[in-house]
Amino acid sequence: MVTIDLETEAGRREALRRMCSIRAFDSTAGELFADGEIPGFVHLYIGEEAVGVGACAALDEDDYISSTHRGHGHCIAKGLDPEGMMAELYGKREGYCNGKGGSMHIADVDSGMLGANGIVGAGPPLATGAALTAQVRGEQRVSLSFCGDGAVAQGQVHEAINLAATWDLPAIFLVENNQFGEGTPVEKQHNIENLSATAEAYGIPGITIDGMDVTAVYEAVSEARERARAGDGPTFIEADTYRFRGHFEGDPEPYRDEEDVSAWQARDPIETFAERLIERGELTEEEFEAIEEEAEREIEAAVENAREAPEPTPEEAYEDMFSQPVPEITDFARGDVRADGGDR
Ligand SMILES: Cc1ncc(C[n+]2csc(CCOP(=O)(O)OP(=O)(O)O)c2C)c(N)n1
Ligand SMILES: [Mg+2]
Structure with a gap:
């Protein structure tokens, strides 16, 4: 059973709600970081919400995901509680990793979230390992790894795909092509136009989809999941998307033009999805605003809780x-x- 059924009105509304929750979480995290209130580094997922939500909606609660350094959105999409996440960003004991992980290392195995990761390309081997476990144990679980366009140039990503393809493991490799690896445009990182062509080398299906469209992501991952569960092995999905903010908060962004950013912002995955629901008569403007406001309140409460939460002791x-x-x-x-x- 999928977590959020986008074929239903209630499911579509929940997908919109989760995307708004991610947007509110990361907008707030960016402000808190700028104010010096949270330690470490934050990489924001703003603009990429449809990828995480569309993908996790198509998974079962028992399925696994592995994430990246830009992982807040993946966590919320997989159903983690923003309160435990925010406490983790603050380094507090109530955080998902008792305050020891921070932004780049949130994990919650009970929710099927194997971990965000500060090492670029480290997620796919985790997903391949979890998929092998499922196959050996005869479980129906599927493992999906998120990784960036930059990570596709990492050796361990190819080892992970090759093994999963060779052993028909129930894995899905989802590449978030947000057009840059730090400040390097994707066309300067790779000699192929579509990263999904990588799949050919491993004899598995590879597709490029619109990562700004939550429904397109949901459909592609649903199909890949069916294939994985049937024992037919992994699928490589490249989702074209864009990060609206810099690589990290404080990035001066000399590598891109305002016009490019504006052109992608015009395709905002939350706004366009809400517009579609409004056109279909499933949602009103007022209801959309109420969903956004509720998401903001939820995150404000998570911040209040994190501020008050006790620090871990040195021991x-x-x-x-x-x-x-x-x-x-x-x-x-x-x-x-x-x-x-x-x-x-
Ligand atoms: C093994 C490794 N090499 C380099 C880095 C430094 N680094 C952090 S994020 C990043 C860019 C990753 O780009 P991409 O995979 O496209 O992910 P995005 O940041 O665009 O989401 C790099 C090079 C790292 N963390 N780990
Ligand atoms: Mg990238």
Whole structure:
């Protein structure tokens, strides 16, 4: 069963709501970062919401995703709670990774979110691994990895696709072609016009779709998921999209023109989807505004909660590092031994 059924009116409204939630989360995260209120770095997903939401809507709750350094949208699309995410950005104990991950390392295995990742191209091998687990265990789970156009030039991405293709693993490789890897335009990174042509080398289907259209993403991922579940192996999907903000907050963006940004902004995935729903008589302008306002309130509440939430204690820095406790580290954290192993 898909998480959000875009064939239904309620499903379409939920997809719109989730896209608005991502927009509100990342707009706020950008402001908080600029104000110096949250540590680390933030890469915003604004403009790319239709990719994350369309893809995760087509997945089951039990399916897995792996993400990127630009992962807030993937988390919300997969159903993670903005409150736990915001607390994570603030480095608080209530965060999804107890405040140790921050923006680029939010993970929640229970929700099928295997992790955002600061290492470009590190997501596809995780998805291939999870898909292999499902195949070995005879489970029906599918794993989808999001990665960027820049990541497609990474060796480990090709190893991951090759293995998944060769073993017919239930995986989906979804490339978010947002036209740039940092400040390098996609045509200066690759010698092929459509990145989906990569699929040919691995003998799997490859398609390029409009990543600004949540329905197009949903349909492509639904088909890929059916194929994966039938045991026919992975699909490579390239979703053409655009990041409306800089690579990171504070990026002076010398590599692109205002006109290009405006042309893509005119195809805003939230506005265009809402317009379509209004044209169909499923939504009114007032209802759309109410959805946007509710999303903003939800994120404001998440910020308030994160501000009030307790800081982790220094001792907690040594927890959650290994799945099995390492005695030397635990003893060190307790203050029983010195860093060089000697007694205190
Ligand atoms: C292995 C590795 N190389 C380089 C970097 C530095 N880096 C961070 S994001 C980025 C660009 C990635 O571009 P893309 O995959 O298109 O993702 P986008 O930022 O456009 O979403 C680079 C080079 C990194 N984090 N990891
Ligand atoms: Mg990119």
